[in-house]
Amino acid sequence: MSCNATEIAARVESAYVTQTPLNITGAGTKSFLGQQDVNAKPLDVTGHTGIIEYDPAELIVVARAGTPLKEIEALLAEHRQMLGFEPPFADTGATLGGAVAAGLAGPRRAYAGAVRDFILGATFINGKGESVTAGGKVMKNVAGFDLFRPMARSMGTLGVLLKIALRVLPLPEAEKTLLHEENDALAALQKMNRWPLETQAISATCWDGKCIRIRLSGSAAGIAHAKAHIGGEYADGNGYWQDLKNFRLEFFQQAGRLWRISVAPMSEPFAAGACHLIDWGGAQRWLKSDGPPADIRARASQLGGFAECFAGDLQVATFHPLEPNVLAVNRRLKAALDPAGILNRGRLYPEF
């Protein structure tokens, strides 16, 4: 295990010199995403921990990549703040670096922002073993290229994250979950889309085939107003949203491949009669299907979005193939940061 930055940099530098592929590992909570190179040497960064700076009045937290999310979230909660992107698997040990690299966001994403939207800066080791800093720790900063937000969803292929500065959000004064009956997918999409025009209180929506759950956040008066507008009954909510973001709802336990479909929120229902959840106000659809992967991806592309295979079949690549000219740009960016192609080779795409 490598604990300090100098040690991690030295290990990457020597791997660069010897062209040895490295597999960056954190807590391993998202090892199901992407293809891991079995011949790569593990580079365990879970020892690189610690919250470096936290100032509630500045709305920022700076921490080392190996820091468990649980520790960060607990400290923020003491000051009635939170990570706005609701990353999964905090309870099973997920680290900050892994959360950023995988870029998975919970139900608040459509209303508060993605992982990348909260990153203010990062220090990382590039593929040559050099320590690069991009961005900073202030809210507005346009000096230098933005190499920090692209760390999100890069699956560790652009650099070994060392230090990340994040913007945080205040915890809402109150939170309630509404249960609103609706068994038609199209009607559910329309409702989820229309409600935010009337209230700013919505912080999550998910349709499960029978009803829409709506999480309301804000002042008690704002929540009451939203409830009156939307209609429906209060339900036990917190457990539901936790289970949704951590893939623990009954839906996820069913047999079959699990697909994450990302589309414009009002895209038509993905497949009539299919087993699916509609999350993020329509923008993220979870699909359980053993249908041909190529068909699912083609359908998602046709809707202007894409499909990722999250679980259920190791033979199916996780990530959606890129258009040739976009792939070319991806490769060039990868080569600029990791010229020898040693960092998490093939984890995102077999081409790099």
Next chain:
Amino acid sequence: MSRTKPASDPLITQLRSVLPESCIVADAVSMKPYECDGLSAYRQMPRVVVLPESVEQVQAVMKLCQRTATPIVPRGAGTSLSGGAMPHKNGVVLSLARLRQILQIDADNRTARVQAGVRNLQISEAVQHLGLYYAPDPSSQIACTIGGNVAENAGGVHCLKYGLTVHNILQVKMVNLDGELISIGGTALDAPGYDLLALMMGSEGMLGIVVEVLVRLLPRPKVARVVMAAFDDIEKAGDAVASVIAAGVIPGGFEMMDRAAIQAAEDFVRAGYPTDAEAILLCELDGTEEDVISQVEKVEKLLTHAGATDIRLASDEKQRVRFWSGRKNAFPAMGRISPDYYCMDGTIPRKQLGNVLGRISALSTKYDLRVANVFHAGDGNLHPLILYDANQPDEFRRAEEFGAEILDLCVAVGGTITGEHGVGVEKIDRMCVQFDTVSLSQFLAVRKAFDPDGLLNPDKAVPTLARCAEFNAMHVHHGQLAHPELERF
């Protein structure tokens, strides 16, 4: 000056083969308006200006420039305050101003697809009837284009709550040097592969030419109320901002002005500011009626507790607009009290506000130039306005040195040299202060991945290492950088 350019420039002859004559500006008189942008102290006449009217024409120009190794300086409305659109003497100014169509408004998905030359405010105006708007609102929003906003990752008064350009764009279509049209991002909330969309934001035209943008639209808040609070001490005002934010309130806008700025604004627009105050805060709360009422109450209590000497809630929309008019006219107000002003754009951690303003005031004495401060207090983005007279020998040079010291100070306290105006030509040497050699080399490598020959907006935004070596040789004293004790993030 002659209106006809000598026909001897082969580049212009070649441009005529890919563009209609009406899209080429090559005579000195007509090119004059392009010699600078909003930072008028830096000027350079271009070799030629082109104003393509279609994406295909942009592609043709790019191919031609690549083939002939001609530098390209993209330009939107030319409102940059950092010289980002300053021409290159051997290069083409590629104006996107004629790509000004709003292509599609998708009310269901709350997006608008627009060409790069569409003006920022025009988008909000086009969707007003739907109760929607485009959130980022740089002060130049009447004139500045969305393509320029992407290039600079433009901010504005409301970005603490609603984000910067990067948070409000879903897709860009850009033309690379090969003339290829590449779509980055998409209609979904995220896209497969690397987040090239984020990389494009604030890249100052160095990675490709943005020709089309898909923006997110937000529902217009039902209610907006503004609270104005006066303070007899600027640090108290800074602490008041911290206490509001620490209490869990994220205002839609949260602005501060110092005494000099208050007085100039008040003389100019009669906004109703107390002119005896050392600082005022404008705190705008927006949302639903219920939320705004509860937040106004909370904020008034917090501001009182923080020592505000006077607190006023705008009683109606008219007064709200009046309160804002002083802040929005702060820059032109300076124009009335000084022949010229130089606007800086550092961001600092908010808790450093008192310290930084104190030191700026000391620098004002040192350089014998007046300064007024307006401040996006919510997100720590400081705009010191250095007042000078360009007709007085030496004053602009002093203003520049004063500005540079302010930026070095911003970096030293953990901030940045530019919050929203960009590096451009203006702050390129300051990049050597903010970033170490390794990080700069990495930026250069990324640039090279998109533009191996360095044709896109050359000599801007990211300095070469040679330039930094020269700069550091001049500015390193006793073998040390200023403030070596501070960790550069």
